[in-house]
Amino acid sequence: EAQVTQNPRYLITVTGKKLTVTCSQNMNHEYMSWYRQDPGLGLRQIYYSMNVEVTDKGDVPEGYKVSRKEKRNFPLILESPSPNQTSLYFCASSPSGRAPYNEQFFGPGTRLTVL
C-alpha cells in the first residue's frame, strides 16, 4: 500500500531532551516536507526537501533540523525541545516539489507534547 508513515504517533517528553520523529514514504517521491499544525494557524511548513541531500527552510524552521540521506526517509530532529514546540506534526510527500504537482500525500501525524 502506498503510504507515508510517521513514528511515533504520540510523544510526551520534557524540555531539552533530544528527539527524532521519523517519516518514511514508499512511493519513490522526490519531494518531502514537514508541517506543524496549531489551532487557528493552519499548516505551517518547517522544512522541505526537493530531493536527496537537498533541504530548505520553510516558514518556521527555528528549533528543528532535518536530513535527507535517502529518498524514502526524512526525519525531523528536535535537538532541545521546548514547550512552544508542542504541536501536531505532519510529514508529506509528492512526486515533485515543482508545479504542477500539487497533490501531497500526508502521514497520519505525530502529536508531540513538551513539558
Next chain:
Amino acid sequence: GQSLEQPSEVTAVEGAIVQINCTYQTSGFYGLSWYQQHDGGAPTFLSYNALDGLEETGRFSSFLSRSDSYGYLLLQELQMKDSASYFCAVRDSGNTPLVFGKGTRLSVIA
C-alpha cells in the same frame, strides 16, 4: 511571499450547498489547490485549478478566477461526513513549495 484568506468557520445544513472562499496574494501564480482534513486525521487532496473556471468532481467543485485572485470550493448535497476543515493552498513560483491557508472549519448540521 504569499498570503491566503479564508473564513475560519462556516455552518451549513445537511442537504444544502455551501461555498468556501479563498483569496490569495502571490507574486506569481501556479494554481490553487484544496485539501480536506477531518478531526484527528491527515489532510487529503481534493482538487487543483490552474486555469479560470469550474472543475467538478462529484459533489465537490472548485472555481478559480485569476484576475480576481479568488477561488472557492463548492460542496453540494451536504452530508454530515463533510464536516471537516478545508484548506486552500497556492505556490507563487514553479519551484517554491505550496503555502496553505489557515483553514475553514465546516460544520454540517441536521
